[in-house]
Amino acid sequence: MTATTTPAAPATAGSGTSAAPGAPTAPGTATSAATAGVPARARLRFHRLTVTAVEPVAADGSAVAVTFGVPAGLRGTFAFVPGQHVTVRAVISGVETRRSYSLCSTPAELERHGTMRIGVRVVPGGRFSSHAAGALAAGDALDVLPPVGAFGTAFDPARRRRYGAVVAGSGITPVLSLAAAALATEPRSTFTVVYGNRTTDSMMFAEELADLKDRHPGRLHLVHSFSREEPRLGLAGGRLDAGRLADVLTRLVAPERVREWFLCGPEGMVRDARRVLAEVAGDGAAVHTELFHTGGPRPSPATPAAPPPAGQGRQVRVLLDGRATTLRVRGDRPILDDALPHRPELPYSCRNGVCATCRARVVDGEVRMTGNWALTEEELAAGYVLTCRSVPVSDRVTVDFDVV
Ligand code: FES
Structure with missing residues (x-):
């Protein structure tokens, strides 16, 4: 999933991705307001939440809503603004599966009842959605990343x-x-x-x-x-x-x-x-x-390529949780793909430039994004990139996941 905000009528044909005069709070600001005071570390890692209900929400059974109970101690971490989404993670038939789903509940329900709800359309052959509709039940637990996204006001x-x-x-x-x-x-x-x-x-x-x-x-x-x-x-x-x-x-x-x-x-x-x-x-x-869909194929394999020969590739430094990891990445490889074997806790979901879960800020060097359906013009101007769709351009690059 991805969100952008623009005026209805661009100032010039084919352009116009900045907010309209008098437009609502910039999406990035809304996200920050919901997460103020929550350490990046808590927002970038999965938390195990208990499922309290799985209910059909379409008469033909093609969709369910999954409700999570959010313990009092995590309500600040999971605070959200309407329009945001979460990434869920589960091991299904031995395969780790991550998917992003929008929240259909409101922040008031989280505050009052400690619950948060997502809507899941059952996709034919979809590993997670089939699991959610056919096997998931109240009392089960799923790993959930705190809400992200800029689709709102x-x-x-x-x-x-x-x-x-x-x-x-x-x-x-x-x-x-x-x-x-x-x-x-x-x-x-x-x-x-x-x-x-x-x-x-x-x-x-x-x-x-x-x-x-x-x-x-x-x-x-x-x-x-x-x-x-x-x-x-x-x-x-x-x-x-x-x-x-x-x-x-x-x-x-x-x-x-x-x-x-x-x-x-x-x-x-x-x-x-x-x-x-x-x-x-x-x-x-x-x-x-x-x-919800880009329509494009997955751009890169889920497994890392062999590291570049000694002396070749770009030096990429990844900052997460206050710890730096340095590796070498080929100039045609997404940073996320080659960094994951070194830092498996890096946040991601779609690996296709859609969900913004892998968002990080370039604090040194230059990257080229091969696709972006998630970041706003404001975020791009501030140096944020999608690491699943960013290849290193300069000899040295530093991306910081801790700046949210
Ligand atoms: S993992 Fe979804 S945009 Fe990068």
Whole structure:
């Protein structure tokens, strides 16, 4: 998963990744606010959490929500802002498996009840999702990394704002958290969700959305779109592509009045929605995006290559937990891949530039990123990189994982 924030209408065509004037708190700031005072060491390591519930959240059984109990002593470490995600780790059939999932619960639930909930879509053949839906049960334990991610905003009780979201499938997961938090925190704000699914039965969190609507009468507006069911309400059926989205937004949402947009789903849907919003959104509206898939193949093998011959390669210094490790990495190899055998505790999940779990800061030298679907312009400007997608360019490079 990855998050960025941009104005709806870029200042120049094909560019524009900085926040709009008057835009919400920069995503990186929101992340820092949730984790203030928590040592990097605690945020970069897995903590064993007990599963308190595994519940179906789609009528056709294609998705579950997993609830974790967070002990009082770890609630600061797991403090989060709506829209963030966690990485879970489990050994399944003898294979260590890591996956990132968005949180669908709210920070208030963590504070009040000590619980945190993720949404998991069951992917055919998916090792973790099949395990979660078929075997995981209350009382089991999973290793969980504290929440990360920049897909969100800072809600303010004094604010009166229209929020909008365009999501497809499991893209509803972080938006459920965002909508619930927005409506609870800002009593005068409204939230519209355009939600695309194949069928009614495959829709995730239908009950939770209905409950949220009941709790906040007249403030949550849901617009459903089903690609494999008969058209409804006079709308054309089909996938939420650019044409259909433009039709839905202009006819049912009054997009020019929405101040902040949240787009979450597959890359094609997010790209289409951005293009449409550039045309129909109001001036100065901010657009936050989160991708669930990059569509690209894994760029590098999971096992390290042979170290470069003596005297060749780049010298890479890795700082984690206050300890430095120096190794040599070939100029075409991601730093993370070759550093893991030396520092197996390095944080990672997707290894494909999507989840930002492997984020670190370059404090010396230069790297080249071969892909980035996770970091914001602000983070890039501050020297952060995704180590799973960074190859060393200069002869000496130092990356610091302790700067969060
Ligand atoms: S971005 Fe996911 S591990 Fe690097």
